[in-house]
Amino acid sequence: MAKVPVQFTLNGSEKAEFIDSGTTLLHALRDKIGDTSPKGGCHQGTCGACSVIVDGELRLSCLTLAETCNGAVIRTTAGLAEGGVLHPLQRAFLDAFATQCGFCTPGMIMAAKVLLDRTPSPSREEVVEALSGNICRCTGYEPIIQAVLSAARSNSQNVA
Amino acid sequence: MELRKSYFADQRKDGLNEIGQPRPRLDSPGHVTGKTAYFADRNFPGMLHLKMVRSPHHHARIRAIDTSEAEKHPGVVKVLTAKDVPHNVYTILILIQIGPEDETVLADGKVRWKGEAVVAVLAETERAAQEAAAKVKVDYEVLPAVFDMEEALKPGAPLVNEYHGQNHYLYDSGECRKVRFGDVEAGFAEADHILEQTYQSSPIEHAPTETTGCVVAPEGNDRFTCYTNTQAMFFTLDNASIILQMPGSKLHFVGGTVGGGFGGKVDVIVEPIAILGAKLTGRPVCFIYSREEEMQISSPRAAEKVVIKDGVMNDGRIVARKVTGYTDAGAYSRHSPYGAQKGAAHYPGPYTIPNVWIDTYCVYTNRTPSSAMRGFGVTIGDFALEVQMDKLARLIGMDPLEFRFINAYRDGDMKAHRQPTEGAALIECMQEASRAANWPVAEKFMAMSSYRKGG
Ligand code: FES
Numbered sequence: 001m002a003k004v005p006v007q008f009t010l011n012g013s014e015k016a017e018f019i020d021s022g023t024t025l026l027h028a029l030r031d032k033i034g035d036t037s038p039k040g041g042c043h044q045g046t047c048g049a050c051s052v053i054v055d056g057e058l059r060l061s062c063l064t065l066a067e068t069c070n071g072a073v074i075r076t077t078a079g080l081a082e083g084g085v086l087h088p089l090q091r092a093f094l095d096a097f098a099t100q101c102g103f104c105t106p107g108m109i110m111a112a113k114v115l116l117d118r119t120p121s122p123s124r125e126e127v128v129e130a131l132s133g134n135i136c137r138c139t140g141y142e143p144i145i146q147a148v149l150s151a152a153r154s155n156s157q158n159v160a
Numbered sequence: 161m162e163l164r165k166s167y168f169a170d171q172r173k174d175g176l177n178e179i180g181q182p183r184p185r186l187d188s189p190g191h192v193t194g195k196t197a198y199f200a201d202r203n204f205p206g207m208l209h210l211k212m213v214r215s216p217h218h219h220a221r222i223r224a225i226d227t228s229e230a231e232k233h234p235g236v237v238k239v240l241t242a243k244d245v246p247h248n249v250y251t252i253l254i255l256i257q258i259g260p261e262d263e264t265v266l267a268d269g270k271v272r273w274k275g276e277a278v279v280a281v282l283a284e285t286e287r288a289a290q291e292a293a294a295k296v297k298v299d300y301e302v303l304p305a306v307f308d309m310e311e312a313l314k315p316g317a318p319l320v321n322e323y324h325g326q327n328h329y330l331y332d333s334g335e336c337r338k339v340r341f342g343d344v345e346a347g348f349a350e351a352d353h354i355l356e357q358t359y360q361s362s363p364i365e366h367a368p369t370e371t372t373g374c375v376v377a378p379e380g381n382d383r384f385t386c387y388t389n390t391q392a393m394f395f396t397l398d399n400a401s402i403i404l405q406m407p408g409s410k411l412h413f414v415g416g417t418v419g420g421g422f423g424g425k426v427d428v429i430v431e432p433i434a435i436l437g438a439k440l441t442g443r444p445v446c447f448i449y450s451r452e453e454e455m456q457i458s459s460p461r462a463a464e465k466v467v468i469k470d471g472v473m474n475d476g477r478i479v480a481r482k483v484t485g486y487t488d489a490g491a492y493s494r495h496s497p498y499g500a501q502k503g504a505a506h507y508p509g510p511y512t513i514p515n516v517w518i519d520t521y522c523v524y525t526n527r528t529p530s531s532a533m534r535g536f537g538v539t540i541g542d543f544a545l546e547v548q549m550d551k552l553a554r555l556i557g558m559d560p561l562e563f564r565f566i567n568a569y570r571d572g573d574m575k576a577h578r579q580p581t582e583g584a585a586l587i588e589c590m591q592e593a594s595r596a597a598n599w600p601v602a603e604k605f606m607a608m609s610s611y612r613k614g615g
């Protein structure tokens with residue numbers, strides 16, 4: 001199969017790979033580049049476990065072709081902690097017991113990050129709406145919602 | 161939440177320093193940073209992908225299998241059929257002497273449920289494996305199928321599983337697991353009222369966010385490392401050892417990190433065939449269920465049918481209970497004979513009833529094999545029992561919570577399956593529930609204790 005080059009920025013560092021045309025961003029990140037923080041729960045756009053941020057937008061990486069991401073700026077949960085310090089969302093998920101098996105967690109954190117980047121002080125309804133594409137089968141929704149709200153609060157305290 | 165330390169204070173030595181305290185989970189830092197390594201996060205150079213050819217029929221004889229086109233498909237490395245599996249007929253619970261072996265790793269001569277694994281295809285890419293699997297030709301002679309437990313138990317019903325010889329599991333006690341306690345007919349004769357009700361449930365899929373699977377790597381020392389999300393590491397290792405006729409010392413299982421299980425990952429399904437593929441090709445193998453397979457192929461909670469007949473007095477005492485329980489194992493045993501047996505011990509519920517008669521059947525049908533799920537064997541039974549308790553209370557015009565106090569088991573009570581009750585706390589739980597739910601009961605019930613001498 002013909003290989004195509006892709007090049008993008010992942011969590012601040014430049015990545016370049018030759019991939020099979022038609023490879024999803026999820027496979028490219030996990031199998032080629034070695035960032036396994038996005039998870040494949042369904043490979044059909046229904047679970048949200050593969051969520052990543054592409055140029056500021058929340059994307060399901062299982063439905064995104066890697067070759068459409070040339071030149072993009074991509075963020076994943078693996079790159080969220082800076083200098084070993086957890087991002088407020090990661091801290092909040094820890095403190096609020098918002099993760100059980102953890103399989104949905106990287107996707108949840110990505111969806112929450114896009115929300116907080118745009119709406120620093122969201123309402124509960126806005127949080128629920130933002131997470132509505134992410135399934136947690138361990139039934140952690142309430143702690144997850146609380147974690148996002150508390151991360152928003154700690155953010156605004158940091159700013160103030 | 162308030163923690164009441166007064167209950168059973170004289171029985172406890174630890175002072176409950178930990179319980180009620182929030183403690184961070186040890187695995188959470190890995191989860192929130194994306195560093196937790198699930199089995200599918202392992203990637204090995206040259207890894208092959210395994211896809212199953214599955215039965216499109218509920219019940220059929222296999223006349224012939226032609227894998228020649230699949231083998232020629234670009235990227236295909238190996239195609240496996242039943243004859244490649246050293247010990248193809250197995251059953252998980254053989255490890256605790258619950259037989260007979262009744263399930264095939266790859267179908268041999270017959271399929272007994274829609275979705276049964278028939279041929280395994282190993283290829284360089286997932287896509288090649290998928291495309292080649294579609295090229296395997298299986299010639300089936302479709303057989304009559306049975307999907308209803310009571311139909312399956314009737315004489316003349318299609319025989320689902322020849323290894324059993326009849327459509328139910330044969331316990332040492334006969335066609336069903338039996339509990340006999342007191343004289344149930346005498347109990348019904350003295351009862352003021354009798355209520356018989358039937359309760360039914362459908363199969364339930366666990367739907368874990370991470371699908372079932374494993375990655376197997378052949379090591380230089382002739383061993384195989386199996387990264388798996390099984391919930392039953394040693395059960396799986398031992399069964400793989402039997403199926404592959406390979407000493408356990410050749411198998412190294414790495415697991416414990418499970419992306420949601422709920423009982424759905426205790427069956428030994430993906431590991432043995434993936435290890436076999438790695439052995440026969442000398443290459444790493446990944447076998448992971450698609451979401452469709454997870455929903456359709458992995459064992460669900462069994463469908464159950466529970467018939468409960470109770471005799472109750474006007475003063476609230478249940479004096480007789482007769483239960484017939486049916487567990488739909490689907491085509492193979494897996495954990496269902498054990499689940500049905502658990503139900504037999506459980507059906508009196510947390511209540512003391514002097515006359516009890518219980519029969520529980522583990523029934524084979526041409527449905528997807530069922531297995532473990534959160535409290536299997538008793539969960540559906542509890543639903544049935546507690547609905548029945550509410551109906552009984554209504555029948556005699558009594559408050560449903562007070563009705564449960566009257567029948568609650570207490571320390572020292574003999575259970576129907578001859579286990580004395582120890583460490584009961586139902587009464588104390590109901591007292592707390594009464595307060596928390598603001599559902600008051602008579603003072604005498606609030607003064608009761610699970611200790612017999614306590615009131
Ligand atoms: S894996 Fe992408 S939505 Fe489920």
Ligand code: FES
Nearest residue numbers: 100101136137138
């Ligand atoms: S923590 Fe298991 S799926 Fe969300």
